[in-house]
Amino acid sequence: MEKIPILKMGDFLLVTVQVDLYDRLALGLESDLVNMIRKYSSRGVLIDISAVNIVDSFMGRILGNIAQMSKILDAHTVVVGMQPAVAITLIELGLPMTGVHTALNVEKGMAMLRDKLFLTEETPNDSDNN
Amino acid sequence: MITINSETINIKTEQDAVFLRNRVSEYANKIKMGLVNQTKLLTAASELVRNMLRYAGGGKVLCEVISQSVLQTGIRLTFIDNGPGIPNIADAMKDGFSTGKSLGIGLPGAKRLVNEFQIKSQEGEGTSVTILKWKNG
Amino acid sequence: MKSLSAQLLPSKQVEILDIWIKLQLKNEGLRSDLMSNDALKRESEELLKTILEAIRNDDTTDIKGEAYDKVVEVLAGISLSRASNGFSPRETAYFVFSLKEALITVLEKNIAEPKELYPEIVKVNKLLDDFGLITFETFIKGREEVILRQTSEITEISTPVIQVWSGILALPIIGTLDSARTQVVMENLLLKIVETESTIAILDISGVPAVDSLVAQHLIKTVAATRLMGAECIISGIRPEIAQTIVHLGIDLSNINTKASLAHALRTAFSLLKLEVRKVGEYSKNTHA
Known part of the structure; x- marks a missing residue:
């Protein structure tokens, strides 16, 4: 069965969706990601959807689910690289995905995850030493 | 209104849905539909195909390229299934209403994405949904 | 015959x-x-x-x-x-x-x-x-x-997207905002955001004659789409009478960053990007003090 690969990079998990999603593929990604977060105690998840042409209500919901589930497991999720046409369509569809953090590209998404991690673990001493 | 091209695609599995998407996108490119309108049409189609698979176990989709005047061409998709039908269409068209475990924005959302939307359903007989998206509009 | x-x-x-x-x-x-x-x-x-x-x-x-x-x-x-x-x-x-x-x-x-x-x-x-x-x-x-x-x-030429600073875009909207135009505005803005990797977009509505609930909805949609892309959107150029109508019509803009003028919006954008604008010379004075 087709699967979307998940890369582990230190504290983060990296997913680049290179094919158009269909329901079973998206569901598989959801469970794989949750299992990986648990296994590696990951602190952040970055999902790059720049190659995805269509996000409908089901796939939008999966992305929202992933964000919520990883939150429960103490990991932040950032969705990056959404195409303009996809963003406009999601809004028209009525799915503003308010619970999901977004960033323009992988670079900005990684910076966002690092920021979040840094902020949650920040103590006065730490910030002085760094 | 003239139909320029028409084709019927059978839908039985999720893979057929992917095939349908590619086919519709080919037609949309052929009539030079803009990217945003194309994405809206494909997303609406994706919603309707999912409903078809989930509630009726499949069906067929009629794809048509239609033309109204020199300037206005578009794509019309008709989703026909022989499923259980929708008992109350008014309810089904409401945001947030779902008999399954979904968000309940499939049908009303699809309607917002296209220029024309028609739904007919007979309980026990099946459902037919027609959507139309103009190239510019 | x-x-x-x-x-x-x-x-x-x-x-x-x-x-x-x-x-x-x-x-x-x-x-x-x-x-x-x-x-x-x-x-x-x-x-x-x-x-x-x-x-x-x-x-x-x-x-x-x-x-x-x-x-x-x-x-x-x-x-x-x-x-x-x-x-x-x-x-x-x-x-x-x-x-x-x-x-x-x-x-x-x-x-x-x-x-x-x-x-x-x-x-x-x-x-x-x-x-x-x-x-x-x-x-x-x-x-x-x-x-x-x-x-x-x-519609094409009346929606220019201007890069005012690295990472900041401004989009002055002139005239009425209907749904067809909103789509063009959104598309131009989002494409420019991708192109310039901007994280802040300022939507200036000084040139919009009236804001009714439909126009407001279009604005809210544009803001939401910008956020989906991973950028923040500020709406500026809100005249007093427009602020009044918005409240009278019961339109909720509380989730949207609104500013009275483009200058204010720009200042907010700078602070979001952790930038500061100072008069020359002031900097050294402050550090010595």
Whole structure:
């Protein structure tokens, strides 16, 4: 069965969706990601959807689910690289995905995850030493 | 209104849905539909195909390229299934209403994405949904 | 037995054309600035030839008949080109109606008996009136196409997206925001965000005459789409009366970053990007203090 690969990079998990999603593929990604977060105690998840042409209500919901589930497991999720046409369509569809953090590209998404991690673990001493 | 091209695609599995998407996108490119309108049409189609698979176990989709005047061409998709039908269409068209475990924005959302939307359903007989998206509009 | 006009007119093509052209040239509304006499002559000759051909083959006055297909086509082509070249409806109509006059003149000259002449004139009248209607219809259609093209051009050029700083875009919206325009605005803005990797977009609505609940909804949608892309959106240029209407209409903009002026929005954008604007020299003074 087709699967979307998940890369582990230190504290983060990296997913680049290179094919158009269909329901079973998206569901598989959801469970794989949750299992990986648990296994590696990951602190952040970055999902790059720049190659995805269509996000409908089901796939939008999966992305929202992933964000919520990883939150429960103490990991932040950032969705990056959404195409303009996809963003406009999601809004028209009525799915503003308010619970999901977004960033323009992988670079900005990684910076966002690092920021979040840094902020949650920040103590006065730490910030002085760094 | 003239139909320029028409084709019927059978839908039985999720893979057929992917095939349908590619086919519709080919037609949309052929009539030079803009990217945003194309994405809206494909997303609406994706919603309707999912409903078809989930509630009726499949069906067929009629794809048509239609033309109204020199300037206005578009794509019309008709989703026909022989499923259980929708008992109350008014309810089904409401945001947030779902008999399954979904968000309940499939049908009303699809309607917002296209220029024309028609739904007919007979309980026990099946459902037919027609959507139309103009190239510019 | 063919009617008199069907027998007579085709043989008089040169004469008819001559009278017709003279009538057109005599007309005060002749637009020699838009069209040369040669071109006018060519057009007239082409149309007359097809009309006479049709009359010879089909003696009825039903222009839906097969014989008249070509005439309708030529006529529509001429009206369309006149519409897009800026001719007035009167000038375009005169083109067809002067032909009527020419045809009738020729009929009068060749048929002496009033009893025979009358039905032929009625026939020619009916035919040319129908041609006139086609001319109107296609002329208006041609104008509509011009309008449609201009509308899309205006929407294109009236939504400029400006990069005001590295990472900050500004989009002044001028005029009414309907759903078609919102889509163009959104698309231009989002594409520019991707292109310039900007994280902040300022939507300035100083040029929007009124904000009703529909316009507000379009603004909210644009903000939401920008956020989906991973950028933040600030709405600026809100005049006091617009703030009043927004509250009176019960529109909720609490989730949206709004600022009174573009300058304020820019300041907010700077602080979001952790940038500061200072007068030269102030910096050193502050650090020494």
